[in-house]
Amino acid sequence: MKILVVDDFSTMRRIVKNLLGDLGFDNLSEADDGTTALPMLQRGGFDLLVTDWNMPGMTGIDLLKAVRADPKLKALPVLMVTAENTREQIVDAAQNGVNGYITKPFTAATLQEKLERIFKRVETTS
Amino acid sequence: MASWGSYDNEQYRAPLERMLSAIDRGAEGEFNRELDTLTSLREQNLFVEIGKLTRQLHDSLNAFQVDQRIGSFAQKDMPDARIRLNNVIEMTEKAAHRSLGLIENEMPECDMLKTKTQQMSKRLQHVDTPELKQFLEFCDGVAKRWHGNLSELVMAQDYQDLTGQVIRDVIELVERVEAALVDLVRLSGREFGTFRAGNTVERVNGQAQVDDLLSSLGF
Numbered sequence: 001m002k003i004l005v006v007d008d009f010s011t012m013r014r015i016v017k018n019l020l021g022d023l024g025f026d027n028l029s030e031a032d033d034g035t036t037a038l039p040m041l042q043r044g045g046f047d048l049l050v051t052d053w054n055m056p057g058m059t060g061i062d063l064l065k066a067v068r069a070d071p072k073l074k075a076l077p078v079l080m081v082t083a084e085n086t087r088e089q090i091v092d093a094a095q096n097g098v099n100g101y102i103t104k105p106f107t108a109a110t111l112q113e114k115l116e117r118i119f120k121r122v123e124t125t126s
Numbered sequence: 127m128a129s130w131g132s133y134d135n136e137q138y139r140a141p142l143e144r145m146l147s148a149i150d151r152g153a154e155g156e157f158n159r160e161l162d163t164l165t166s167l168r169e170q171n172l173f174v175e176i177g178k179l180t181r182q183l184h185d186s187l188n189a190f191q192v193d194q195r196i197g198s199f200a201q202k203d204m205p206d207a208r209i210r211l212n213n214v215i216e217m218t219e220k221a222a223h224r225s226l227g228l229i230e231n232e233m234p235e236c237d238m239l240k241t242k243t244q245q246m247s248k249r250l251q252h253v254d255t256p257e258l259k260q261f262l263e264f265c266d267g268v269a270k271r272w273h274g275n276l277s278e279l280v281m282a283q284d285y286q287d288l289t290g291q292v293i294r295d296v297i298e299l300v301e302r303v304e305a306a307l308v309d310l311v312r313l314s315g316r317e318f319g320t321f322r323a324g325n326t327v328e329r330v331n332g333q334a335q336v337d338d339l340l341s342s343l344g345f
Contacts, residue, residue: 011222012287018230018280054291083291105284108277 002027002045006037006063007052007081016050016081019108023115034058038066041073048118053082053089061092068097077118081106137167200307204300211297215290222286229279236276240269 003025007013013030020028029046031037035057041049049067053060060080067073079100080093093101100114141163148157243265250258330336 007287009219009287009290011219011226011283014223014226015280015283015287018226018233019277022233022277083288104288106281108281 001025001047002029003048003050004028004037004040004046005030005050006032006034006055006060008032008055009052012052012081016111019111020050022108023112034060034063034066037063041067041076042070044072046076048115049076049078051078051080053080053084053093061089061096064093064096064098079114079118081111138164141167196307197311200304200311204304204307207300208297208304211293211300215293218286218289222283225283226280229276233273233276236269236272239265240273243269 003020005013005016005020005028007016007030010032013032017028017030020026029040031040033055034051037049037051038058040046049063051060051063058066060082064078064080067076067078074097077099078097079102080098081102081104083104085103090101099118102110102114141160145157145160145164148154148160243262247259247262247266250262330339
């Protein structure tokens with residue numbers, strides 16, 4: 001299971017990587033923006049994208065849209081982890097096909113629960 | 127004698143009367159000449175109005191830029207505020223990474239403690255020493271608790287991301303205000319003066335230097 005963690009704050013990337021490592025995921029890559037993340041995803045091999053929303057170059061919502069628009073990537077599970085908590089944004093993400101949405105600050109338990117839910121769904125649909 | 131605005135409309139009366147008379151007499155050429163007179167009167171009056179407004183604007187802008195502090199604000203204080211706010215983000219980033227590094231170093235040790243404790247428990251399960259069993263249970267419990275707390279500590283570093291985003295918004299606000307001030311000062315026509323880089327305050331770095339300084343002063 002190869003996971004890409006995208007956030008413009010290096011500390012948040014490190015936190016998420018630590019939490020994922022604790023859950024047994026140790027094949028992790030990171031990117032600091034949607035613009036650097038997209039080519040990495042396009043090179044292939046990723047099973048999950050965990051991304052922030054607010055990033056300077058390409059935002060998380062635009063990254064999500066780009067992923068869903070790419071025929072090679074459109075089925076990639078995407079989990080958003082972000083401080084953005086307006087109803088409008090959550091609906092926007094859902095309408096653009098996000099698989100999970102976690103608002104900051106979050107707990108390790110929440111991350112685990114959302115991941116389990118995503119992979120349970122992926123199992124049932126595959 | 128009507129006069130409204132700031133110019134005397136009486137000046138229009140004579141040409142108007144001559145125009146009406148020309149219409150009555152069918153004198154087309156005279157009519158057109160008087161119309162031209164009216165038009166050029168109108169243009170002159172407009173120029174006078176515009177001139178007055180321009181003077182008012184100029185005076186206002188001059189009064190504005192006479193306050194040198196505005197320029198200094200745009201050129202020195204705002205950029206300085208941005209730098210300091212960016213420094214705060216850098217400082218919290220360093221602090222959070224420092225904590226994460228320490229935690230990452232201890233996590234494997236903690237897991238190793240749990241593993242070795244369990245291995246030891248298995249090895250010694252036939253040994254009937256209650257204190258030993260208790261000790262191993264204690265170690266197991268501690269290892270589990272530490273693992274949980276280390277995980278919490280990792281999560282607790284999220285303050286850096288959350289505060290950083292807020293600070294970034296403030297920096298953006300400062301940038302917008304700075305740009306507006308710069309535009310305003312440029313609009314007033316003056317060049318930016320050379321503002322002194324500010325009182326460079328000498329700072330002491332670290333406890334050793336503080337102690338040295340105090341010693342040198344006889345304390």
